[in-house]
Amino acid sequence: MSKHSNPQTGMLESILLQLPLRIFLGGVFVFAAYNKIPAIQSFAEAIKGFQLLDAETHPELIVVGAFVIPWFELLAGLMLIIGLRARSAAMGIGLLLALFIYALLHVIFTDVSADCSCFGDENFICGSTVGWCQVIRNIVFLIPAGYLMIRGPGRVSLDQALGRPEQITYNPQNASQSVDA
Amino acid sequence: MRCMHITSGLLSIVGAAFLFGTVHALLIEPINIAKVSTRTDGEVTGGQGRRGDPGSTDPLPDEPAETDAGEVEPAEETGSSQSPIDIDVPDEVLDAPVPEGTLTLRQSYELWEQGAYFIDARHEHEFEEGHIQYAAWLASSLFDTDSDRAFAIAQSMPPESTVVIYCVGGECDASHNTARRLEQIGFTDLRIMGVGYTDWVEAGFPTGEGSAP
Incomplete structure (x- = not known):
């Protein structure tokens, strides 16, 4: 029997784990976007x-990236916080983190001196110059992103309130049944 | 089925980000990442070049090296001026190769001696820990985060004056970014140090400390 077949356990996980992780990870990306969009x-x-x-x-690719990435961060972060299409938002954030890690490693291994600008002019945990700290930080951020993508946003979310199929926790035995329902 | 829902949700976010980004791009001035036009000769232009900047916290020298532009002889070629420098620095350090369109350490020091304006484009905390003597701090991002302060610093220099911009060194982009901002607001004689602050320090050239204006 799946652990989530027990509603109380599911609610406990949702309140103690999924909701805080959503607020943390979503908040980090909203903060990043908030600092980038005006600059x-x-x-x-x-x-x-x-x-x-x-x-x-x-x-032109650099310009398009400069306009799209901060708005993507803002939208994905907000959607993760409120739990709307949260799995998609977590997946998007995970992919963005993977892209950032690749870019950081490129800078490190090509010996380029570059500023992270991960949070605009602000710093979070690491300094401004690109280094291993940012790589490790992003890898750590991948953990909650992956967890939320797999487990969903939990019961305290808009997905739950709206009955969206994304909300349904992964369970191979009843997944198709629940989705179809 | 689940994958399709998740993927369609992700594409919706991407689409919305493109939409907001496009509207944003239409509402603000076009952004510019083009290469900056810089000079590498040794001539200080723009009326009276002088050391320092009103915003600099370093004390001005007793006898500022104010120099009329007409009195300064232009260097012959990049790295070949070989003018005497009163600090014992090996020629291979002074004339070390730099990226095209940027200044060698020798050219930078000569311009400093002639009284050109120096701008530190690194982070503010790095400037406070140490900078080229008489330099002022003006990072490119300041134009976005505190434009009044950025324009006050920029406007304290005549637009036609020689402005030398530096950053950490290596292939740092910060000096190019600040130069681009200054070029956009009308500065015509911008020079970029191909070497960085660390090279300046290692050569034993004058440095200063203090907070940015």
């Missing part, structure tokens, strides 16, 4: 500084 020029410069893309030949 798009600086963020574009930061992307250029990573030297993942050639600014001479593909400046």
Whole structure:
């Protein structure tokens, strides 16, 4: 029998684990977006500084990234906090973290001196210059993102209130039945 | 089925982010990441070049090296001026190769001696820990986070004056970013140090400490 077949256990997990993790991870990304959105020029410069893309030949990709990434962070972060399409938001945040880790490793291994600008002009846990600290921090953030993607947002969420299929906790035995219902 | 729901939700977020980003792009001035036009010769231009900046916390020298632009002889070529420097630094350090369009350590020091403006484009805390003497702090991000302060610093220098910008060193982009902002507001003689602050310190050239304005 699945642990979530017991409603009390599911509620306990939701309140003690899923809700705090959603607020933490979503809050981190909302904070990141809040610092980037008013300073798009600086963020574009930061992307250029990573030297993942050639600014001479593909400046438009850097500009598009500078405008889209902060808004994606804001939307995904807010949706994770309120628990609306939370699994999708967690997946998006996980993919974004993977992209950030790749970019950070690129900077580290190519010996480029670049600023993270992960939180705009602010710092969170690590300093401003790209280093292993940011890589480890992002790997740690991947853990709650992966957990929320697998387990869902829990019972204290809009997905639950709206009865969305995303909310249903993974259980191979009754997953298809629950989704169809 | 579940995967489709999750993927469609993810695509919805991406689509919404593109939509908001597009509206955002239409509402603000176009962002610019183009390469900055810089010079590497040894001539100080723009009326009276002088050391320091009104915002700098370093005391000005007893006899500031104010120099009329017309009195300064331009360097012949990059790294080849070989003018005497009163600090014992090996030539291979002074003329170490730098990226195209940027200044060697020798050229940077000569401009400093001639009284060019120096701008530190690193982080504020790095500036406070130590900077090139008479330099002022002006990171590119300051134009976004505190534009009044950024413009006050920029406007304290004549737009036609020689402004040398530096950052950590290596392939740091901060000096290019600040140069781009200054170019956008009308500065015409921008120079970028190909070496960084650490190279300046290691050469034993003058440094200062203190908070940014």
